[in-house]
Amino acid sequence: MAMSNINISLTDAMKAFVEEQVTKGGYNSVSEYLQELISQEQKRQHQEHLESLLIAGLESGESIEITDEWWDSKRAYLINQLRQHKS
Secondary structure: OOOOOOOOOOOHHHHHHHHHHHHHHOOOOHHHHHHHHHHHHHHHHHHHHHHHHHHHHHHOOOOOOOOHHHHHHHHHHHHHHHHHHHO
16 A cells, blocks of 8 residues: 655644554554544444435335345345346
8 A cells, every 4th residue: 555644733732642643542543543543534434324215215105014025035136136237
């Protein structure tokens, strides 16, 4: 994975805080700590987006009861669609 550099400016208090977190968290460097923070934020935003899609799905249309029979029917339909697509 290619890496790029970013220069950031921090107050002395923020720099001290980051350095303390690196030590407390067992990170090898400030860079590793910041990468972890960014990764966590990316995951949080992805989860937030997924939840908004799920809510939109729940709020759309009439609800149906999902039963074992419904899954069996859906599975059979999808298998049939795959077979037709391969032909």
